[in-house]
Amino acid sequence: MNYVFYDFETSGTNRYFDQPIQIAAAYVNDEFEIVETLNETCKLKDGIVPHPAALLVNRIDIETLKNGQSFYEMIDKVHRKFTEWSPAIFVGYNSLFFDEAVLRQSLYQSLYDPYLTNTNNNRRADLYHIILALTQFRPGIIDLGLNPNTQKESYKLEYLAIANQVEQEQAHDAMSDVHATVGLSKIIKQNSPDFWDHCMKISSPTNFVQYLESxxxxxxxxxxxxxxxxxxxxxxxxxxxxxxxxxxxxxxxxxxxxxxxxxxxxxxxxxxxxxxxxxxxxxxxxxxxxxxxxxxxxxxxxxxxxxxxxxxxxxxxxxxxxxxxxxxxxxxxxxxxNYPMPEFLETQIYAGFSNPNDRENMKIFKSTIDSEKKYMISMNFEDARYREIAYRILFNESPDVFSDDKLKERKQFFAQRALGTDDAVKWCTIDKAKKAIENIKDNKDFSSQLEFLNEIELFIDEEENKYKQYLSN
The missing domain is CATH 3.30.1520.20 (Exonuclease ExoI, domain 2)
Known part of the structure; x- marks a missing residue:
């Protein structure tokens, strides 16, 4: 069975309210030869304020965040390619906790089935957990990394890549992280093939249950x-x-x-x-x-x-x-x-499966080019979640389909989310971003990145002005 190794760089660390801004993946055969790759970046969705610390880590170009392809265009490409590569085993590093959740959220918010990686004979595996297990019962096959700041052993991908002489051009670039994940997996497959094959086999729930009988x-x-x-x-x-x-x-x-x-x-x-x-x-x-x-x-x-x-x-x-x-x-x-309906669209992802009528409407919506027709289709969704998602897509693609009042409501919604001053909200706001920038300026560990931090600060100011314009229009 072939593999899809993938990695995301995101606007922040919240799995529900942040978004991917770079998605990289490699389609790999059973000999760990890369057959094809995907590497896409996108601009921010309306209402998304990036956390400055995240941008300092992934160093996504500010121009891309402002004028790159849309989030929805990127996810269309990712969905098309991941579907083309299926069935496969989807592998990431600490992916089941983070990247997989972000992928599901991205598919859900783009009117796709969020369960792409574990349906239709696809499976999931997490190299982080594989390495945790391997280093405890067969030490020496993978050398642990060394954090140069603490001089302590580390399971961070960038340090593992260095310790095992795996090529990684730039840590926290999604494609570089993909290559590092492929390289470490190849070492395990070559030096502990029975363990690797076992982990891949029981990634299938059916095989897992059968293994319990042994x-x-x-x-x-x-x-x-x-x-x-x-x-x-x-x-x-x-x-x-x-x-x-x-x-x-x-x-x-x-x-x-x-x-x-x-x-x-x-x-x-x-x-x-x-x-x-x-x-x-x-x-x-x-x-x-x-x-x-x-x-x-x-x-x-x-x-x-x-x-x-x-x-x-x-x-x-x-x-x-x-x-x-x-x-x-x-x-x-x-x-x-005792599980109440979550308040926000983003956290309602697991509040029920789509029904057959809505699934059919999703396909029609995605295949329709005319924006007026898409607007009419969006009103046919029985589930309010999918109507709202369709409206958000249309606001990004063709805002003119909305009446003046509806367009004003849309802009006010995104502006109020971005300009809010309540620190308790789960997403990053302009206010939170500005405070984070001031804290980073006082941190000597970031002294070498002040030039890029200034670019980020200017961008946050521009975003603030944009959302204030949303409120005034």
């Missing part, structure tokens, strides 16, 4: 450099949500919990220790069987014997598993009942 004892890979592998035993899937699987943490004594009722079992899932661990198998968790751990020094034969004794206790208590299944259902239903 062992009794499993080991969950660490989610943080300070954590180790956790010995676990599979208990059950959630009857109402089959991609949510429950495991017992074998560091604990099952005898203490065998008679627990539903409420107590839910507490075991949600407590700090999480004695019952829940894994979302559509998020590509890394779980290794005993065959991998036998070749490492992480656990002794005595450890394995104790783990197996605990598993025998769990296997003899089928009533415990039945109560657990009910607890999983109860917990899911409680969350659904």
């Amino acid at each position: 062992n009794d004892i499993f080991f969950r890979a660490p989610a943080h450099p300070s954590h180790g592998f956790t010995p676990i035993s599979f208990l059950s899937e959630n009857p109402e949500r089959q991609k949510e699987l429950s495991f017992f943490d074998l560091n604990h004594d099952p005898e203490k919990y065998i008679d627990s009722k539903s409420t107590a079992l839910i507490s075991l899932m949600e407590s700090k220790e999480k004695i019952i661990k829940l894994l979302e198998i559509n998020k590509s968790p890394i779980v290794l069987g005993e065959e991998f751990m036998k070749t490492s020094q992480n656990f002794t034969e005595e450890d394995m014997r104790v783990f197996r004794e605990k598993i025998n206790i769990l296997n003899k208590n089928t009533i415990f598993v039945d109560r657990l299944k009910q607890a999983l259902v109860d917990r899911l239903q409680d969350r659904e009942v």
Whole structure:
């Protein structure tokens, strides 16, 4: 199966309210040869104020932010290319936490299915988690990076690339980061092919479930450099949500919990220790069987014997598993009942799937050229989310389709968001950006970037004037 390695540079660090301003990707075959690449940048959407610190890191040209292609044009190209490259395994670095969420948000806000990377036989994998696991049970295959500022080991991509002699022309450039991710993956594939192939195989939820039938004892890979592998035993899937699987943490004594009722079992899932661990198998968790751990020094034969004794206790208590299944259902239903509709369009991405009529309207909207016709189509969406998204696209492409009053409403909405002075809002505002610039000026670590910081400051001033004009028109 081929791979798509990808990376984003964004206007800030909020996965809902910031946007990608550079998207790079490489279509790679099974020999890790790059077949084709994509590298696109775009200007800012209306209402988006970039965080100055983010711009200092990714150093996207200010002219691009003002006059580049639109965000929607960029996402059209990305969607078309990612679809063309499918099916594939989509790989990033720390991507499941950030890049994947930003990609979904970008697709959603462009009237595309946000689940492109894990539907239609596509899969997802995160190289960060793969390297975390590998360095703990097979050290030496990947050399850890060294942070020159702290002189401490680091899992940052730029330091890993240096430590392993992987080419990376410029850290925090999306295409350079893609090349670094490909290079590190190739090292793992060449030097630990069984581990790499295993991680890729269980990135499929179907294969993951089948793998659980091959062992009794499993080991969950660490989610943080300070954590180790956790010995676990599979208990059950959630009857109402089959991609949510429950495991017992074998560091604990099952005898203490065998008679627990539903409420107590839910507490075991949600407590700090999480004695019952829940894994979302559509998020590509890394779980290794005993065959991998036998070749490492992480656990002794005595450890394995104790783990197996605990598993025998769990296997003899089928009533415990039945109560657990009910607890999983109860917990899911409680969350659904107590989960209010989020306030903002951006955070409503998971508030329901699109219905067939709206999906058809999305296709018609995207394929229609005439702006007046697109405006009429936009009013046919049954889901208010998609109507609003369509209006935002039209405001960017063809603002003249709106009446004077509607156009004024649109401009006021974006201006009020950008010019707000409430520090509690999740997005960056002009006020926040100005404060950040003053703080950066006082930081000696950024003394070499003052010239670019001045460019950013001028740009923020221009954006402020633009939004003030929105309010006055």
